[in-house]
Amino acid sequence: MSDPLKWQKQFVDAVLSLDPGTVIDGVGGRIPAAISTTVYRNNILEGFRFALKDIYRTTASLVGEDCFQALAHDYVRETPSRCGDRAVYGNRFPDWLTQHHVGRQLAYLADVARLDWACHEAHNAADAFVRSGLHATVRVVASVYPIWSIWQVCQDPGGEAILDLDRVSGEKVLVARPHDAVVMRTLGQAEAIWYRALLRGRPLRQAVVIAQHAVPSEDIEGYWRLAQRDGLMTSEPDAAAGILSAES
Known part of the structure; x- marks a missing residue:
């Protein structure tokens, strides 16, 4: 793909796609494109999940490991990082929770997340x-x-x-x-x-x-x-x- 920006967008769309059959365009080599895409997808989603969990520890303890993992994966797909610094990623997570069905079921969850984020901001x-x-x-x-x-x-x-x-x-x-x-x-x-x-x-x-x-x-x-x-x-x-x- 000759247009770097177009390729980057396609890369992000493929990695964050909910369709496991979506692959990164132009990936070659000995490893099939589907496997390479899965590796990229897992590494990116898990990397941001760990970053979010490190910030939102209290929020994660409230909903449990499995639920928080699902929340983090949904958030990463809907709110991709636009900065290389993971310390600033997740600032929209509390507001995003208010629109998620888990956040609507636990009405206080978003405000607990705001408290977690305030601790993170104060620390940095x-x-x-x-x-x-x-x-x-x-x-x-x-x-x-x-x-x-x-x-x-x-x-x-x-x-x-x-x-x-x-x-x-x-x-x-x-x-x-x-x-x-x-x-x-x-x-x-x-x-x-x-x-x-x-x-x-x-x-x-x-x-x-x-x-x-x-x-x-x-x-x-x-x-x-x-x-x-x-x-x-x-x-x-x-x-x-x-x-x-x-x-x-």
């Missing part, structure tokens, strides 16, 4: 502070389901913990990597609003005002001190002063 994010003063690894994942409680139970699948989903409410989870390891904890309404405002690029003082307006009884500035203590907010005096005075 730059160890720096952004303009709002917040650490670049900070993420907030909110759900109408108790995703933090579900996540904790999944970390000990052989344990005796039982979660009654009818007795627990939605949760908001802070995910960050201020030091060597990713840390997670639940957030109350006001603190979640404060972090979200900062993540949208609002200056610290403005984020405090937004959160105080939503929940007047909360000590919002206490969240800033806690974030500094935990390494989630810059503690440099000059930087902090500039953030606090911005747009005040």
Whole structure:
């Protein structure tokens, strides 16, 4: 095939085809084209499945090995990678789950996947502070389901913990990597609003005002001190002063 782009598209279509009889055009040599295509197909699908499972470990534990393998293969076929870096592959998996029949049966599955992805992003994010003063690894994942409680139970699948989903409410989870390891904890309404405002690029003082307006009884500035203590907010005096005075 003389057109490289056309051949690449045909290669991808053949490898990801649901029809096992589809072969890669132009494959020659001693090994039959059908066998060569099967080898390529298995290697690619399994490679991306392992990459997805490494990111979505909690999601995989919820549905089981066989189900996750089927989900991963469906996702790879429907959402081929457009980047050579596997670390960025899978960012659309949570949204894709909401449209899949497994995700519709387990309504909380997509939000648990979002929590897995937030952990992955936090692990790989730059160890720096952004303009709002917040650490670049900070993420907030909110759900109408108790995703933090579900996540904790999944970390000990052989344990005796039982979660009654009818007795627990939605949760908001802070995910960050201020030091060597990713840390997670639940957030109350006001603190979640404060972090979200900062993540949208609002200056610290403005984020405090937004959160105080939503929940007047909360000590919002206490969240800033806690974030500094935990390494989630810059503690440099000059930087902090500039953030606090911005747009005040």
